Amino acid sequence: MAPNDAVLAPFRKQGHDHGKCVRDALTAAEQVCxxxxxxxxxxxxxxxxxxxxAHAPVRAYDLLDTLRGERxxxxxxxxxxxxxxxxxxxxxxxIESLNAxxxxxxxxxSHGGQFLICDGCGAVAELDDPTIARRVADRARALGFTPRRQTIEISGRCPDCAADG
Ligand SMILES: [Zn+2]
Ligand SMILES: [Zn+2]
Ligand SMILES: [Zn+2]
Structure with missing residues (x-):
């Protein structure tokens, strides 16, 4: 698998058609359900x-605030x-590290995943690289550990924030 095939969600540029992201997500949700x-x-x-x-983690109480205004x-x-x-x-x-x-x-x-999380703006990119997942699972099994679910969270800087210094 080429590295780019493992990218489920890249960092999105400001000004992209986010309405389309949301519409696509809701359509996929209907199909999955x-x-x-x-x-x-x-x-x-x-x-x-x-x-x-947004393409950033949302906390439950932020959702609650919004929904309280509606319902x-x-x-x-x-x-x-x-x-x-x-x-x-x-x-x-x-995203366990942010409780969001x-x-x-x-x-x-169905996939595990590797999440790249920007500590500047909160943007998240999602990878599902089987090479990484297999390597981690192999190391775990070598220690007699049976992995059940695997999520890797990596904090750092997204391209926009890195460019801003
Ligand atoms: Zn979007
Ligand atoms: Zn996913
Ligand atoms: Zn950022």
């Missing part, structure tokens, strides 16, 4: 749309249930 026999309720759909607000009954358990659902059908990923969520760029295929 149909395939899994799961229901993308209006609330789940709205939470997914909010997670896709009077939005309470933390409502948001957490919706996020749990979206995680279970792999439409979003949890990003939309998955390729929800139709």
């Amino acid at each position: 149909a395939r899994e026999g799961a229901s993308l309720t209006p609330l789940r759909r709205r939470v997914l749309e909010l997670v896709w607000g 009077r009954r939005a309470a933390p358990p409502t948001i957490y249930r919706a996020l749990d659902f979206l995680l279970s059908v792999r439409l979003i990923h949890r 969520f990003v939309g998955c760029a390729d929800p139709k295929h």
Whole structure:
């Protein structure tokens, strides 16, 4: 596999057609839910749309703030249930180091992943490089460890922030 095939989501330029990103994500979500026999309720759909607000991790309480302005009954358990659902059908990923969520760029295929997270602007790129994943899993197994789920989070600077110094 060529290295670029492993890129699920590159860093996006300012001014790209983000509306299209969101529309594509919602279309993919409908397909994934149909395939899994799961229901993308209006609330789940709205939470997914909010997670896709930018290509950067979103925290649950930020979602709650937005939803409280829209729905009077939005309470933390409502948001957490919706996020749990979206995680279970792999439409979003949890970024553990930030306790936040990003939309998955390729929800139709189950994958682990490597996330590049900018500490300047919060932008996230998503890789799914099987060479990296296999190497980590092999090292784990050599220690008698059975890997279940593998997510690698790397912090640093995105191209825009690196250019700004
Ligand atoms: Zn976008
Ligand atoms: Zn993904
Ligand atoms: Zn950045």
